[in-house]
Amino acid sequence: MNIDGIIDAVDYLENQDKRDYDAYEALPYKFDTCTFNVEDAKRQMIFSCLDCKVGICYSCSISCEHYKHELIEVGYKKEFDCECGSLKNDKDFNCTLFDKKGIDYELENTKGRNFNGEFCFCDGNPLSDGDDKMVQCTLGHSCNEDWFHLGCLNLGKYRLEEDDFDEFICSDCYNTYKSMFDEIFNKYDKMAKLLLIKITTLQPEYELKPALLLKENYSKLFQYILNKEKQSQHSSLETFLNKIVYHDLVNPYKLYEPPKEEFTSIIKVDSTNYIADEDTYSKNETDIMRIAVEEKKLDVEKFNVFKEGLKTFLTGFAKNKDVVKKEDIDYFFKNLKSESVETAVDNNDLSTFSNPESELEELESD
Ligand SMILES: [Zn+2]
Ligand SMILES: [Zn+2]
Ligand SMILES: [Zn+2]
Ligand SMILES: [Zn+2]
Ligand SMILES: [Zn+2]
Numbered sequence: 001m002n003i004d005g006i007i008d009a010v011d012y013l014e015n016q017d018k019r020d021y022d023a024y025e026a027l028p029y030k031f032d033t034c035t036f037n038v039e040d041a042k043r044q045m046i047f048s049c050l051d052c053k054v055g056i057c058y059s060c061s062i063s064c065e066h067y068k069h070e071l072i073e074v075g076y077k078k079e080f081d082c083e084c085g086s087l088k089n090d091k092d093f094n095c096t097l098f099d100k101k102g103i104d105y106e107l108e109n110t111k112g113r114n115f116n117g118e119f120c121f122c123d124g125n126p127l128s129d130g131d132d133k134m135v136q137c138t139l140g141h142s143c144n145e146d147w148f149h150l151g152c153l154n155l156g157k158y159r160l161e162e163d164d165f166d167e168f169i170c171s172d173c174y175n176t177y178k179s180m181f182d183e184i185f186n187k188y189d190k191m192a193k194l195l196l197i198k199i200t201t202l203q204p205e206y207e208l209k210p211a212l213l214l215k216e217n218y219s220k221l222f223q224y225i226l227n228k229e230k231q232s233q234h235s236s237l238e239t240f241l242n243k244i245v246y247h248d249l250v251n252p253y254k255l256y257e258p259p260k261e262e263f264t265s266i267i268k269v270d271s272t273n274y275i276a277d278e279d280t281y282s283k284n285e286t287d288i289m290r291i292a293v294e295e296k297k298l299d300v301e302k303f304n305v306f307k308e309g310l311k312t313f314l315t316g317f318a319k320n321k322d323v324v325k326k327e328d329i330d331y332f333f334k335n336l337k338s339e340s341v342e343t344a345v346d347n348n349d350l351s352t353f354s355n356p357e358s359e360l361e362e363l364e365s366d
Contacts, residue, residue: 021263029258031059034098036082043253046077048115052090055111058258060084065093074114075136076255077145078247081107112144119147121203138167138214139248142176153211154202164197166216171201171209180240181212187237188225195221214249222250 035041035057047061048054051069061071064084085095088106118124119134134147148170150162174181185192195215200208222241229238247253 024261024263028260028263029058030261031062031258032097033258034060034064034082034084034095035256035258036084036095036098036100038256040254041256042247043076043078044080044256046074046080047071048074048111048117050117052092053111053115054083054086054090055080055109055115056084057082059097060095064096072117075145075147078140078253080109083107083109110144112146114144114146120149120152121201122149122152133162135162135168137170137173138252139169139173139177139245141245141248142172143170146170148201152202154200154208158197158199160197160199160213164215165213166218167214169212169214171203171211174211175209177240177245180237183237184225188221188228191221191224219250219252226250 035044041057045058046055047058047066049056049066049069049071052066054066055074055077056064056066060082061067066084082095082098083089084097084100085093086100086107087102087104094101113119133150135150135153136147137143137145140146148168153168155161181196185196185198195218197213197215199211199213201211203209222245226238226241229235229241232238241250
């Protein structure tokens with residue numbers, strides 16, 4: 001074992017940790033549960049399989065057969081049941097996470113143009129140059145929660161920017177309930193002006209069409225109006241808010257996130273120092289030891305002693321929340337080089353590190 005070998009071991013920990021983290025960042029959510037039966041998934045991220053014409057949940061987009069197909073993300077959709085492996089929608093495949101073949105009912109999903117890969121009224125050619133950022137219609141009853149380019153919303157005309165509003169209602173959805181929204185603007189004009197902004201969007205081959213921007217706390221406004229309207233009889237506005245758009249505007253469904261995987265680091269690094277993480281260390285020790293054997297050509301017979309020694313060494317630091325410096329790790333490996341590990345352990349040499357509470361007793365009693 002040489003100095004290069006020592007550096008290898010430290011680099012290895014760092015590289016492994018980074019690879020683990022990159023992998024974690026790419027897929028932070030657990031993908032072991034199909035949302036078909038998940039009560040909370042009222043508004044969830046959906047993927048469209050262009051090959052099979054089915055809409056599937058996040059987990060199924062990774063874990064089931066469709067992952068091999070052409071998938072596009074269609075964003076959050078409300079009240080959408082995962083179709084992966086369902087009896088009528090997806091005859092050819094089975095869902096590996098939740099068997100739906102035995103369930104004989106038609107899923108009542110609406111699959112709008114997003115599911116064919118079409119977005120916005122510009123059909124994917126933003127009207128203003130360079131602005132590809134998109135917002136989703138939060139009402140979605142007429143557009144199936146379509147996505148629109150910010151650049152296609154004509155915000156510049158109103159000197160508005162993305163941060164000036166929370167949600168967007170597209171012109172089709174606005175138009176569907178125009179009389180209701182107009183009533184709100186007339187009857188509750190002062191409040192409505194604070195929380196709703198009427199704009200006209202840019203749409204080719206159409207007249208300019210009115211649409212709505214909703215400011216932060218918009219749902220409180222709708223809730224307030226609903227409470228007021230409940231006091232009068234036969235209010236169509238009450239029916240609208242209480243029945244038709246209740247889960248869209250008054251008390252919107254929360255965006256469902258699958259449970260997150262917890263990231264466990266091999267080491268905690270603060271710029272120059274290495275702190276061994278006691279809890280995660282044991283999980284990764286096999287890997288470290290494999291490298292030690294392969295790259296350091298450690299005698300396999302000494303393997304376990306080496307393993308215990310390093311573990312004890314790092315655990316002590318972690319317990320005392322001491323910082324393990326690179327020199328300490330280097331020194332540990334140097335020690336291994338200069339004398340047999342058994343001797344190092346027997347002679348209590350590990351205690352030469354700034355490690356008052358090493359667990360040598362535990363090691364000796366094994
Ligand atoms: Zn699913
Ligand atoms: Zn497919
Ligand atoms: Zn599936
Ligand atoms: Zn567009
Ligand atoms: Zn819409």
